[in-house]
Amino acid sequence: MNDNEDILSLVRQRSQQQIGQGVHRQEPKIRLLIFRLGQEWYGLEAQQVREISRLSNLTRVPLTPSHVLGVVNLRGEVMAVIDVRKALGLPQTGLSETARIIVARHEGLEAGIMAEAVVEMIEANRSSLQPPLMAVESDRGRYASSILQQKDDQLIIVLNLAALFNALKV
Amino acid sequence: MLSKFESVKSNLKSTQDDSLELLLVQVGEDWVGVRVRQVLHLSRFEPTQLVPAQAHETLAVPPLLGWFGLEKRPVLDFGALLHDTPASPAPLTGQIMLVENERMILGFLIQAAQEIERAKVADLYLLPALIEQMLLRPAVWALWQRRPDELVPLVAPDAAFDPAHRQALLALSRP
Numbered sequence: 001m002n003d004n005e006d007i008l009s010l011v012r013q014r015s016q017q018q019i020g021q022g023v024h025r026q027e028p029k030i031r032l033l034i035f036r037l038g039q040e041w042y043g044l045e046a047q048q049v050r051e052i053s054r055l056s057n058l059t060r061v062p063l064t065p066s067h068v069l070g071v072v073n074l075r076g077e078v079m080a081v082i083d084v085r086k087a088l089g090l091p092q093t094g095l096s097e098t099a100r101i102i103v104a105r106h107e108g109l110e111a112g113i114m115a116e117a118v119v120e121m122i123e124a125n126r127s128s129l130q131p132p133l134m135a136v137e138s139d140r141g142r143y144a145s146s147i148l149q150q151k152d153d154q155l156i157i158v159l160n161l162a163a164l165f166n167a168l169k170v
Numbered sequence: 171m172l173s174k175f176e177s178v179k180s181n182l183k184s185t186q187d188d189s190l191e192l193l194l195v196q197v198g199e200d201w202v203g204v205r206v207r208q209v210l211h212l213s214r215f216e217p218t219q220l221v222p223a224q225a226h227e228t229l230a231v232p233p234l235l236g237w238f239g240l241e242k243r244p245v246l247d248f249g250a251l252l253h254d255t256p257a258s259p260a261p262l263t264g265q266i267m268l269v270e271n272e273r274m275i276l277g278f279l280i281q282a283a284q285e286i287e288r289a290k291v292a293d294l295y296l297l298p299a300l301i302e303q304m305l306l307r308p309a310v311w312a313l314w315q316r317r318p319d320e321l322v323p324l325v326a327p328d329a330a331f332d333p334a335h336r337q338a339l340l341a342l343s344r345p
Binding site: 064 | 197202252295296297298299300301303304305306307309310313315319320321322323325330
Protein backbone atom coordinates (compact mmCIF):
# COMPACT_ATOMS: atom_id res chain seq x y z
CA MET A 1 0.00 0.00 0.00
CA ASN A 2 1.15 3.46 -0.86
CA ASP A 3 2.44 5.41 2.15
CA ASN A 4 0.53 8.42 1.00
CA GLU A 5 -2.75 6.65 0.54
CA ASP A 6 -4.29 8.37 3.54
CA ILE A 7 -3.64 11.77 1.99
CA LEU A 8 -4.44 10.64 -1.55
CA SER A 9 -7.86 9.37 -0.53
CA LEU A 10 -8.61 12.81 0.92
CA VAL A 11 -7.43 14.50 -2.26
CA ARG A 12 -9.56 12.17 -4.40
CA GLN A 13 -12.56 12.84 -2.16
CA ARG A 14 -12.11 16.59 -2.56
CA SER A 15 -11.69 16.25 -6.29
CA GLN A 16 -14.93 14.28 -6.56
CA GLN A 17 -16.75 16.93 -4.54
CA GLN A 18 -15.45 19.65 -6.85
CA ILE A 19 -16.62 17.77 -9.92
CA GLY A 20 -20.02 17.31 -8.33
CA GLN A 21 -20.28 20.98 -7.44
CA GLY A 22 -19.10 21.93 -10.88
CA VAL A 23 -21.91 20.00 -12.53
CA HIS A 24 -24.45 21.89 -10.46
CA ARG A 25 -22.78 25.23 -11.03
CA GLN A 26 -22.62 24.95 -14.81
CA GLU A 27 -25.82 26.21 -16.32
CA PRO A 28 -26.79 24.95 -19.77
CA LYS A 29 -25.75 27.41 -22.42
CA ILE A 30 -26.96 28.20 -25.89
CA ARG A 31 -24.92 29.77 -28.69
CA LEU A 32 -26.81 32.10 -30.97
CA LEU A 33 -25.93 33.79 -34.23
CA ILE A 34 -27.47 37.25 -34.10
CA PHE A 35 -28.47 39.03 -37.29
CA ARG A 36 -30.48 42.07 -38.27
CA LEU A 37 -33.62 42.37 -40.38
CA GLY A 38 -35.02 45.90 -40.55
CA GLN A 39 -34.64 47.41 -37.10
CA GLU A 40 -34.99 44.08 -35.33
CA TRP A 41 -32.47 41.55 -34.15
CA TYR A 42 -32.99 37.85 -34.71
CA GLY A 43 -31.15 34.78 -33.54
CA LEU A 44 -30.53 31.31 -34.87
CA GLU A 45 -29.07 28.50 -32.81
CA ALA A 46 -25.44 28.18 -33.83
CA GLN A 47 -25.78 24.43 -34.29
CA GLN A 48 -28.33 25.10 -37.04
CA VAL A 49 -25.96 27.39 -38.91
CA ARG A 50 -23.49 25.89 -41.37
CA GLU A 51 -21.88 28.99 -42.77
CA ILE A 52 -22.22 32.68 -43.55
CA SER A 53 -21.56 33.94 -47.03
CA ARG A 54 -21.68 37.21 -48.97
CA LEU A 55 -24.79 37.80 -51.07
CA SER A 56 -23.37 37.58 -54.58
CA ASN A 57 -23.90 35.74 -57.86
CA LEU A 58 -27.54 35.19 -57.03
CA THR A 59 -29.59 33.57 -59.82
CA ARG A 60 -33.34 34.08 -59.82
CA VAL A 61 -35.41 30.95 -60.42
CA PRO A 62 -38.63 31.29 -62.45
CA LEU A 63 -41.95 30.11 -61.01
CA THR A 64 -40.93 30.54 -57.40
CA PRO A 65 -42.74 32.67 -54.80
CA SER A 66 -41.50 36.21 -54.16
CA HIS A 67 -39.74 35.22 -50.93
CA VAL A 68 -37.31 33.06 -52.93
CA LEU A 69 -34.48 35.40 -53.85
CA GLY A 70 -32.80 32.77 -55.98
CA VAL A 71 -30.00 30.23 -55.85
CA VAL A 72 -26.26 30.46 -55.31
CA ASN A 73 -23.48 27.95 -55.81
CA LEU A 74 -21.48 27.71 -52.62
CA ARG A 75 -18.39 25.65 -53.42
CA GLY A 76 -20.24 23.13 -55.56
CA GLU A 77 -23.45 23.07 -53.57
CA VAL A 78 -26.45 24.89 -54.96
CA MET A 79 -28.40 26.60 -52.21
CA ALA A 80 -31.81 28.31 -52.15
CA VAL A 81 -31.69 31.85 -50.75
CA ILE A 82 -34.81 32.91 -48.90
CA ASP A 83 -36.01 36.34 -47.81
CA VAL A 84 -37.89 35.70 -44.55
CA ARG A 85 -38.89 39.36 -44.07
CA LYS A 86 -42.30 38.91 -45.69
CA ALA A 87 -43.10 35.92 -43.48
CA LEU A 88 -42.07 37.96 -40.44
CA GLY A 89 -44.18 40.94 -41.50
CA LEU A 90 -41.15 43.18 -42.04
CA PRO A 91 -40.73 45.76 -44.83
CA GLN A 92 -38.74 44.47 -47.81
CA THR A 93 -36.29 47.28 -48.35
CA GLY A 94 -33.26 47.17 -50.64
CA LEU A 95 -30.16 45.27 -49.60
CA SER A 96 -26.81 46.87 -48.87
CA GLU A 97 -23.20 45.69 -48.78
CA THR A 98 -23.74 44.32 -45.28
CA ALA A 99 -26.26 41.72 -46.49
CA ARG A 100 -25.25 38.11 -45.91
CA ILE A 101 -26.55 34.61 -46.56
CA ILE A 102 -26.82 32.49 -43.43
CA VAL A 103 -26.84 28.84 -44.46
CA ALA A 104 -29.11 27.11 -41.97
CA ARG A 105 -30.30 23.53 -41.77
CA HIS A 106 -33.12 21.68 -40.13
CA GLU A 107 -33.88 17.97 -40.51
CA GLY A 108 -31.98 17.53 -43.75
CA LEU A 109 -33.41 20.68 -45.33
CA GLU A 110 -30.87 23.41 -45.98
CA ALA A 111 -31.40 26.97 -47.16
CA GLY A 112 -29.68 30.31 -47.18
CA ILE A 113 -31.52 32.89 -45.10
CA MET A 114 -30.87 36.44 -46.19
CA ALA A 115 -29.81 38.75 -43.36
CA GLU A 116 -29.49 42.51 -43.76
CA ALA A 117 -26.42 42.25 -41.53
CA VAL A 118 -24.83 39.68 -39.24
CA VAL A 119 -24.26 41.21 -35.80
CA GLU A 120 -22.42 38.72 -33.61
CA MET A 121 -22.28 35.25 -32.11
CA ILE A 122 -23.24 35.15 -28.43
CA GLU A 123 -23.47 32.57 -25.67
CA ALA A 124 -26.40 32.84 -23.29
CA ASN A 125 -27.82 30.83 -20.42
CA ARG A 126 -30.72 28.72 -21.58
CA SER A 127 -32.66 29.89 -18.53
CA SER A 128 -32.51 33.46 -19.82
CA LEU A 129 -34.62 32.55 -22.85
CA GLN A 130 -38.24 33.55 -22.43
CA PRO A 131 -41.25 32.15 -24.27
CA PRO A 132 -42.37 34.49 -27.07
CA LEU A 133 -45.62 35.36 -25.29
CA MET A 134 -45.60 39.03 -26.16
CA ALA A 135 -45.48 38.45 -29.86
CA VAL A 136 -47.28 35.15 -30.15
CA GLU A 137 -50.18 36.57 -32.19
CA SER A 138 -47.93 38.36 -34.63
CA ASP A 139 -46.00 36.95 -37.59
CA ARG A 140 -42.79 37.23 -35.58
CA GLY A 141 -44.35 35.29 -32.71
CA ARG A 142 -45.48 32.52 -35.00
CA TYR A 143 -41.91 31.84 -36.08
CA ALA A 144 -40.20 32.55 -32.75
CA SER A 145 -39.07 29.78 -30.44
CA SER A 146 -38.03 32.19 -27.67
CA ILE A 147 -37.00 35.73 -26.86
CA LEU A 148 -33.78 36.85 -25.28
CA GLN A 149 -33.40 40.22 -23.60
CA GLN A 150 -29.82 41.43 -23.53
CA LYS A 151 -28.26 43.66 -20.87
CA ASP A 152 -28.73 46.72 -23.04
CA ASP A 153 -32.44 45.86 -23.34
CA GLN A 154 -31.99 44.80 -26.96
CA LEU A 155 -34.55 42.07 -27.71
CA ILE A 156 -33.47 39.11 -29.79
CA ILE A 157 -36.15 36.96 -31.39
CA VAL A 158 -34.82 33.41 -31.65
CA LEU A 159 -36.30 31.88 -34.78
CA ASN A 160 -38.03 28.52 -34.97
CA LEU A 161 -36.44 27.20 -38.12
CA ALA A 162 -38.83 24.24 -38.42
CA ALA A 163 -41.91 26.52 -38.39
CA LEU A 164 -40.27 28.95 -40.77
CA PHE A 165 -39.20 26.30 -43.31
CA ASN A 166 -42.67 24.71 -43.18
CA ALA A 167 -44.39 28.02 -43.78
CA LEU A 168 -42.09 28.93 -46.66
CA LYS A 169 -42.78 25.68 -48.49
CA VAL A 170 -46.46 26.55 -48.91
CA MET B 171 -46.78 12.06 -64.46
CA LEU B 172 -43.06 11.68 -63.93
CA SER B 173 -41.60 12.78 -60.63
CA LYS B 174 -39.19 15.68 -60.74
CA PHE B 175 -36.17 13.40 -60.37
CA GLU B 176 -37.37 10.98 -63.05
CA SER B 177 -38.01 13.91 -65.29
CA VAL B 178 -34.46 15.15 -64.79
CA LYS B 179 -33.12 11.67 -65.42
CA SER B 180 -35.13 11.22 -68.61
CA ASN B 181 -33.97 14.61 -69.81
CA LEU B 182 -30.38 13.61 -69.15
CA LYS B 183 -30.60 9.97 -70.21
CA SER B 184 -31.40 10.75 -73.80
CA THR B 185 -28.35 12.93 -74.31
CA GLN B 186 -25.40 11.71 -76.30
CA ASP B 187 -21.82 12.06 -75.14
CA ASP B 188 -22.96 13.43 -71.77
CA SER B 189 -24.00 16.81 -73.04
CA LEU B 190 -27.10 18.59 -74.25
CA GLU B 191 -27.92 21.49 -76.53
CA LEU B 192 -29.48 24.51 -74.92
CA LEU B 193 -31.05 27.61 -76.35
CA LEU B 194 -30.45 30.58 -74.05
CA VAL B 195 -33.58 32.67 -73.82
CA GLN B 196 -33.94 36.12 -72.26
CA VAL B 197 -36.80 36.55 -69.80
CA GLY B 198 -36.87 40.07 -68.39
CA GLU B 199 -33.40 40.67 -67.01
CA ASP B 200 -32.66 36.97 -66.64
CA TRP B 201 -31.68 34.16 -68.94
CA VAL B 202 -33.04 30.63 -68.94
CA GLY B 203 -32.00 27.56 -70.91
CA VAL B 204 -34.41 25.56 -73.07
CA ARG B 205 -33.48 22.21 -74.59
CA VAL B 206 -33.18 22.62 -78.33
CA ARG B 207 -35.02 19.36 -78.97
CA GLN B 208 -38.07 20.81 -77.19
CA VAL B 209 -38.30 23.72 -79.63
CA LEU B 210 -40.02 23.06 -82.96
CA HIS B 211 -39.20 26.39 -84.52
CA LEU B 212 -37.70 29.74 -83.66
CA SER B 213 -38.31 32.84 -85.76
CA ARG B 214 -38.28 36.63 -85.66
CA PHE B 215 -41.58 38.13 -84.62
CA GLU B 216 -43.21 41.38 -85.67
CA PRO B 217 -46.28 42.82 -83.92
CA THR B 218 -48.11 42.93 -87.25
CA GLN B 219 -48.03 39.13 -87.34
CA LEU B 220 -50.22 38.95 -84.26
CA VAL B 221 -53.99 39.12 -83.96
CA PRO B 222 -54.23 40.50 -80.43
CA ALA B 223 -56.17 38.54 -77.84
CA GLN B 224 -59.54 39.98 -76.87
CA ALA B 225 -60.44 40.83 -73.30
CA HIS B 226 -62.46 37.66 -72.71
CA GLU B 227 -59.57 35.59 -74.08
CA THR B 228 -56.96 37.08 -71.74
CA LEU B 229 -59.41 36.69 -68.90
CA ALA B 230 -59.56 32.95 -69.63
CA VAL B 231 -55.84 32.57 -70.34
CA PRO B 232 -53.91 35.48 -68.72
CA PRO B 233 -50.54 34.96 -70.48
CA LEU B 234 -52.23 34.90 -73.93
CA LEU B 235 -51.04 37.68 -76.21
CA GLY B 236 -52.99 36.70 -79.29
CA TRP B 237 -52.95 34.48 -82.36
CA PHE B 238 -50.24 33.95 -84.92
CA GLY B 239 -50.24 32.80 -88.55
CA LEU B 240 -52.80 31.16 -90.75
CA GLU B 241 -53.03 28.22 -88.37
CA LYS B 242 -54.12 30.61 -85.62
CA ARG B 243 -51.50 29.42 -83.18
CA PRO B 244 -51.87 30.80 -79.67
CA VAL B 245 -49.00 33.09 -78.64
CA LEU B 246 -48.17 33.27 -74.95
CA ASP B 247 -45.92 35.71 -73.14
CA PHE B 248 -43.06 33.47 -71.96
CA GLY B 249 -41.91 36.02 -69.38
CA ALA B 250 -45.41 36.30 -67.93
CA LEU B 251 -45.66 32.50 -67.72
CA LEU B 252 -42.37 32.18 -65.90
CA HIS B 253 -43.09 35.04 -63.52
CA ASP B 254 -46.74 34.03 -63.11
CA THR B 255 -48.07 37.42 -64.13
CA PRO B 256 -50.55 38.53 -66.82
CA ALA B 257 -49.22 39.12 -70.33
CA SER B 258 -47.07 42.21 -70.85
CA PRO B 259 -48.63 45.14 -72.67
CA ALA B 260 -47.40 46.14 -76.16
CA PRO B 261 -44.98 46.78 -77.82
CA LEU B 262 -44.42 43.13 -78.55
CA THR B 263 -41.17 42.43 -80.30
CA GLY B 264 -38.63 39.68 -80.15
CA GLN B 265 -38.74 36.10 -81.30
CA ILE B 266 -41.35 33.41 -81.29
CA MET B 267 -40.56 29.91 -80.07
CA LEU B 268 -42.94 27.14 -81.17
CA VAL B 269 -43.31 24.26 -78.74
CA GLU B 270 -45.59 21.24 -78.71
CA ASN B 271 -47.76 20.71 -75.67
CA GLU B 272 -49.89 17.55 -75.74
CA ARG B 273 -50.41 17.68 -79.52
CA MET B 274 -51.12 21.41 -79.40
CA ILE B 275 -48.59 23.84 -80.84
CA LEU B 276 -47.99 26.86 -78.66
CA GLY B 277 -46.04 29.97 -79.52
CA PHE B 278 -43.99 31.58 -76.78
CA LEU B 279 -42.92 35.16 -77.28
CA ILE B 280 -39.41 35.76 -75.98
CA GLN B 281 -37.40 38.97 -75.86
CA ALA B 282 -34.27 37.44 -77.34
CA ALA B 283 -32.48 34.14 -77.84
CA GLN B 284 -28.73 33.75 -77.83
CA GLU B 285 -26.99 31.18 -79.94
CA ILE B 286 -27.27 27.54 -79.02
CA GLU B 287 -24.75 26.30 -76.47
CA ARG B 288 -23.71 22.79 -75.55
CA ALA B 289 -23.79 22.06 -71.82
CA LYS B 290 -22.04 19.17 -70.10
CA VAL B 291 -24.25 17.01 -67.92
CA ALA B 292 -21.52 17.25 -65.27
CA ASP B 293 -22.25 20.98 -65.07
CA LEU B 294 -25.93 20.47 -64.25
CA TYR B 295 -27.33 20.61 -60.73
CA LEU B 296 -30.65 19.43 -59.34
CA LEU B 297 -32.79 22.15 -57.79
CA PRO B 298 -32.39 22.53 -54.02
CA ALA B 299 -35.13 20.54 -52.26
CA LEU B 300 -36.74 23.62 -50.76
CA ILE B 301 -37.04 25.32 -54.16
CA GLU B 302 -38.43 22.18 -55.75
CA GLN B 303 -41.17 22.07 -53.15
CA MET B 304 -42.05 25.71 -53.79
CA LEU B 305 -42.25 25.70 -57.60
CA LEU B 306 -45.61 26.96 -58.81
CA ARG B 307 -45.38 24.63 -61.82
CA PRO B 308 -42.75 21.93 -62.52
CA ALA B 309 -41.17 23.76 -65.44
CA VAL B 310 -37.70 24.38 -63.96
CA TRP B 311 -35.96 21.02 -64.03
CA ALA B 312 -32.27 21.73 -63.35
CA LEU B 313 -29.61 24.44 -63.07
CA TRP B 314 -26.65 24.78 -65.42
CA GLN B 315 -23.34 26.13 -64.18
CA ARG B 316 -22.58 28.04 -67.35
CA ARG B 317 -19.62 29.92 -65.90
CA PRO B 318 -18.02 29.81 -62.43
CA ASP B 319 -20.15 32.79 -61.37
CA GLU B 320 -23.28 32.05 -63.40
CA LEU B 321 -26.09 29.54 -62.94
CA VAL B 322 -28.78 29.27 -65.59
CA PRO B 323 -32.18 27.75 -64.76
CA LEU B 324 -33.24 25.14 -67.32
CA VAL B 325 -36.90 25.37 -68.25
CA ALA B 326 -39.29 23.03 -70.05
CA PRO B 327 -41.59 25.54 -71.82
CA ASP B 328 -44.52 23.14 -72.18
CA ALA B 329 -44.55 22.54 -68.42
CA ALA B 330 -44.60 26.30 -67.78
CA PHE B 331 -48.08 26.42 -69.24
CA ASP B 332 -50.77 26.01 -66.59
CA PRO B 333 -52.77 22.84 -67.42
CA ALA B 334 -55.88 24.61 -66.12
CA HIS B 335 -55.60 27.02 -69.04
CA ARG B 336 -55.26 24.29 -71.63
CA GLN B 337 -58.98 23.55 -71.90
CA ALA B 338 -59.74 27.25 -72.12
CA LEU B 339 -57.18 27.63 -74.87
CA LEU B 340 -58.59 24.65 -76.78
CA ALA B 341 -62.06 26.17 -76.60
CA LEU B 342 -60.76 29.54 -77.81
CA SER B 343 -58.81 27.93 -80.65
CA ARG B 344 -61.95 26.42 -82.20
CA PRO B 345 -63.10 28.28 -85.28
